[in-house]
Amino acid sequence: MDPRVREHARTIVEHSTKIEPDDDVMVRAPPVAEDLAVAVAERIGEIGASASVSLRSARANRAYLRSSDPEDFDTPDHLLAMMEETDAFVLVKGSRNTAEMSDVPTETLSAYQRVRQPLQDARMGKRWVGTQFPAPGDAQKAEMSTEEYEEFVYDAVNKDWDAQREHQQQMVEILDPADEVRIVSGETTDLTMSVEGMKTVNDYGEKNLPGGEVFTAPVPDSVEGEVLFDKPLVRHGREIEDAYLRFESGEVVDHDAAKNADLLTSVLDTDEGARRLGELGIGMNRDIDRFTYNMLFDEKMGDTVHLAVGRAIRESVPEGRPYNQSATHVDMIVDMSEDSYIEVDGEVVQRNGRFRFEDGFEG
């Protein structure tokens, strides 16, 4: 086995999910990532915890969804019972074909996501990590050879996460006590929002591996202005290009896209919360140096900002604060590398991708 796979497994088990003896751990991975599932199961056994490995089949899921009537969907009680009794989850992504779900009607996918929301909620309260195996389909999507993509993935996941945490902590200290954030990029994006009273979270490879961002939750009604997401977004194997949103009092009042606008509409129509922002994230991982059409990596890039419509991430919302709820959470990215800045309480903290605390920053 590739020694980088075993190193990845160690990071997952020891750093990201901190598995302890007697933990019941679920490991979900696609068949193409079986090597990583093997290495993770092995490490869990060494620790004295219990590993249940389940390889998921995108093909079987597609067949089931296409043959079903969405009106028959119901929350699967057996999976909910299982998730409530599980201590930790390892979720591995990886595709032979990233477009496997492309011919499932979007309404079916949205309905399926809605009935499975209680499963997501149950998982969110546990230790979990979402990570990536460098499968050929993902390499193809990134327009890279499989071998080059392997290097890209392992450079991003097998790194010094303590150093990354310290680097990011500088941004946490700016954003956490702040009130207003403004994001400006070219002529197309000028958005303001309040983050008052919300918690800025330092993501250094725990729930996302790779990690490499800081994020918080906008105050639901505070978002005003417009934004053009100039990095494409892949949703169920289809690309939404140049998504555009205009907000008034926190709500999307106008939207458009240059490609697959219907897909954007269906996201916004999931439920009421899908038309409001749930997350403001700032990418800070300088080891992710190219765009690979994979949100787990793209949103961590050092000169990007991402916003998610849909549910807020609970960690970023202090107890008792109102926050956005939804069955969906869809991240979209703004390129901040040129003609762009982030202002926090009236002060520029990033310009053209350089942070105030980095070399080359020009206030």
Add this chain to the structure above:
Amino acid sequence: MDPRVREHARTIVEHSTKIEPDDDVMVRAPPVAEDLAVAVAERIGEIGASASVSLRSARANRAYLRSSDPEDFDTPDHLLAMMEETDAFVLVKGSRNTAEMSDVPTETLSAYQRVRQPLQDARMGKRWVGTQFPAPGDAQKAEMSTEEYEEFVYDAVNKDWDAQREHQQQMVEILDPADEVRIVSGETTDLTMSVEGMKTVNDYGEKNLPGGEVFTAPVPDSVEGEVLFDKPLVRHGREIEDAYLRFESGEVVDHDAAKNADLLTSVLDTDEGARRLGELGIGMNRDIDRFTYNMLFDEKMGDTVHLAVGRAIRESVPEGRPYNQSATHVDMIVDMSEDSYIEVDGEVVQRNGRFRFEDGFEG
């Protein structure tokens, strides 16, 4: 997709497990059988039930078992909770390598099986089927090309199960009201047991697909005599050849094997019930015309008898009757095609593989 796979899926969903709208169905299959998992999921969706497909990884399970200390094993609460809430299970066998577990210590496997016994018990109370996908590893074990093995498997599973049920019912009517059964084969096997008060079950492709046997449970203390299992038995990828057992008052008092006798010893040492018989089965499926080193098929062959040490199958034990309990259930086969007979209450009902109700029977 091979149309025989879709026919197999229809048999599984409609005949074996009788899936209904709103059922929560778990489908477990190895990655090599993904086509069948796809076809089953599709059929379940059409019916309006919910399908959760989980591909299992023998490699990951092996790695986990080898790296674990068996003293750390515990019943996985999360899986037990899931199984209790599930309505039906589809369990598909199939291997790229049937010897995948061959280097896991037998004590580890036995300990693992013991802590997972409650999962088996939970499943037994539900609708379920165990079936086979014609994978290359199984074809190799059967000493057949993959294509020839595919024909063998699909001939055995995609058949007229109503006709098979009627054929077998003739044997049920002999065995169900009986008291004593005697099995004699050559100089090496002469075994008697009581089946008084037990229920003879007609297996026509419901819990096992292929089906094709009738089975009952011996009265635990009644087994006397000796038996040589002259068909080899494959256990975790290793063959036990010419297993020999001698019984007194229902208990194994002597045992041996020509090959891998230690494996037989470890089976018998699983727990107290592992030294007593839990099943007497009579193979009646004439479409299975060759031995393939696969118990699901071998035990159904028309001129064989099988006995299992370990737990009785609950269906064959009427409420309130004592029966054998154990964490294990290991079937072993006696070839009845030559110099052999089955006697029920003193009357020969099968000689040299021909039943009393078949052409060619010589009482």
